[in-house]
Amino acid sequence: MCALKVRIKFEKSGIMRFIGHLDMMRYFQKAFRRSGIDIQYSQGFSPHQLISVAAPLGVGLTSTGEYMDIVMGECPSSKELVDRINEQMVEGVRILSAVALPDNSKNAMSIVDTADYRISFRENMEPDFDLSEAIEKFMSQNAIMVTKKTKKSEKTMDIKPMIHTLREENGTCFMNVATGSTQNLKPEQVMETLYKFMDRSFDPFALCIHRCETYGANFTPLEKYGDVMM
Numbered sequence: 001m002c003a004l005k006v007r008i009k010f011e012k013s014g015i016m017r018f019i020g021h022l023d024m025m026r027y028f029q030k031a032f033r034r035s036g037i038d039i040q041y042s043q044g045f046s047p048h049q050l051i052s053v054a055a056p057l058g059v060g061l062t063s064t065g066e067y068m069d070i071v072m073g074e075c076p077s078s079k080e081l082v083d084r085i086n087e088q089m090v091e092g093v094r095i096l097s098a099v100a101l102p103d104n105s106k107n108a109m110s111i112v113d114t115a116d117y118r119i120s121f122r123e124n125m126e127p128d129f130d131l132s133e134a135i136e137k138f139m140s141q142n143a144i145m146v147t148k149k150t151k152k153s154e155k156t157m158d159i160k161p162m163i164h165t166l167r168e169e170n171g172t173c174f175m176n177v178a179t180g181s182t183q184n185l186k187p188e189q190v191m192e193t194l195y196k197f198m199d200r201s202f203d204p205f206a207l208c209i210h211r212c213e214t215y216g217a218n219f220t221p222l223e224k225y226g227d228v229m230m
Helices: 014-018 019-033 078-086 130-138 187-197
Strands: 004-012 051-053 062-072 094-100 114-121 145-149 154-157 164-169 172-178 205-214
Touching: 014 051, 019 051, 019 078, 078 094, 114 187, 130 164, 130 187, 172 187, 187 205
Parallel strands: 062 205
Antiparallel strands: 004 062, 004 094, 051 062, 114 172, 114 205, 145 154, 164 172
16 A cells, blocks of 8 residues: 655644643544554554654643644545544644655654744733844844753853844744754743843743744745645
8 A cells, every 4th residue: 555645734822822742642543443444554563643743832832733644545635534533633732734745755853944933922911021122132142052951961142143033022032043953943032132131130931922833944834845735
């Protein structure tokens, strides 16, 4: 039987934003089984569904730009596949699209390059400075140095090359930052560094972070790497 790679785009919102990555994977595995789609399994003593997520979303974040790749045997049209899976979804998770990938395509996880985020602020927790003016001054620096701590060490690095876009929009903050295995910059890190630059205390709880889209090279949305199944 021929195997077909399929890229699924989905959104995560509401109460489901508090569900972590591993639990989301288990949730999708059960949903795929219930939907009756012909998803393929790995070989060996402990077979598992062939699923890979592009860039796992942090707990507490919402998104309309999440992607996962699956491998299927027989595959219906894109619309039927989306409808069948959505019948098994709970409130807060919805499949947006499904496209077939070329046989030689790389999985989504390996090609993720950047992502768009929109940051809004909880009521009465908005910044007490002019956001647009602060961003302009912040990005005019020759370098934006931060210290990243790991379990074993800490490293000082310049994050400015990883911030491709940063601007104020109607009281919110929009950014496109490096995302993926090669370089990865969390929007929380950008906002914390901005607050420190403005000599303000930073409370991560003040932020409502939404991932708008995830891209491969040249700011190409991951769904554009495939074609709709008729």
